[in-house]
Amino acid sequence: MSSAGERIETRAPGRVNLIGDHTDYTGGLALPLAIDRQIVVRGVDRDEPMITLTSDQDSTPATIPLPAAGVATTEPPWARRVAAIAAELGRERGFEGSVESTVPIGAGLSSSGALGVALALALGDGARQSRLDVALLCQRAQQAATGVPAGVLDEMASLYGMDGHALLLDCHDLTVEPVRLPEDAQVVVKYVSHRTVVGSPYSDRVAACHTAEEVIGPLRLARTQDLSSLTDPVLLARARHVVTENERVRECVEALKGEDLVTVGRLMTASHISLRDDYEVSTPDLDAAVEALISTPGVYGARLTGAGFGGCVIGMAAPGAVKDAWVMRAVDGAEVVKGRSNYYRDP
C-alpha cells in the first residue's frame, strides 16, 4: 500500500479492432490491437475521502466523495467512469490528480475503456490483481457507468496489448493469443463521425443475440446450418452476422500467420458487409469511407471497427498507400508507470 503523497502514474492504451465485432458479448472471438494512443493518469493518494481529477478533455473536473455512490447520475458524464471504478474497488481513500488523453474521444477507439483501465490501476491501492481481474472489474464499472451491457473487448485489448501484435480474444474462455502483425502492411484508421454507445441501438443488438440463443443455443458454438431454426428474419440476420464473424476471425488469424494479406483484406471487407447488411450497425458515411479505402490502390480490405453507428473505419494497406489516415501501431498493454510496483499478479 502506498503512503499519502507518493506519486502514482498509470497508462492505458485505446484499441482498434481488426475484425470480430459484436461477438464479445456472446462469448465469441475478436482480434483487436492496443494502439499508440493512450490515457495517462497521474496523482497522489490523499487521506481525505474524496477523488478529485482534472481532465485535458473536459474543463469540469471529476469530484467524487468516497465511498462512491450514485454512479449513473454523476456529473460531468466522464466522471461516471471514475465513480464506477472507485465503487468497484471499494476505494475509501482519496486521490488527487489529472487525466491526459491522446485517444480521440467519441471515435470508437475506446477512450472510455482506456480511462477505466488507467483509473483501475491508479486507484487500485496496490491490491495486486491479474490482468483479467482488472479487465472484468473495468467491464462491470463500464456497465454501471453507462447502463450499456457491453462486452469485455475494450478492457482486455487495453490490458493485454503487445507490441507488434494483434490479440485473439476468446471472450468465453477469457484467453488471449498474441498474433504477430505483418511488417509489410499498415493498419490504417480513418475517423468518420462522432458516436457514443450510450443511446445507440447497441443494447437492442445484445438483446437480439440473447433471444436467438434461446432458440439455437450459444451463438459461439453455432454453425451456419443451425441458423435455419430461426424463423424471424431479423433475428436470423443478427445471428448470422455473429456466427459468420466468429468464423472470419478464425480465418483471419490463419491468414495473418500465413502472411496472406489478400485473404486478411477480403475477410475484413466481408465483415463490413455483414455488419452493414445483417447486423445493421453501419451508416452511409461509414460505408462511403470503406468504399473509398477499398478502391485505393494498395488497400487489401476495410471495415467499420468497434460498435458502429459512427466512429472509425479500419483498413489493412501496403505501407504509404493511404495518405489521409492515422497509421496505428500495436503497443504493449496498460501498466503502472510509477508508484505501485509489481501491480499484476498474473497466473
Ligand code: GLA
Ligand atoms: C463496443 C463495446 C465492446 C464490443 C464492441 C463491438 O466497443 O464496448 O464490448 O461489443 O462495441 O464489437
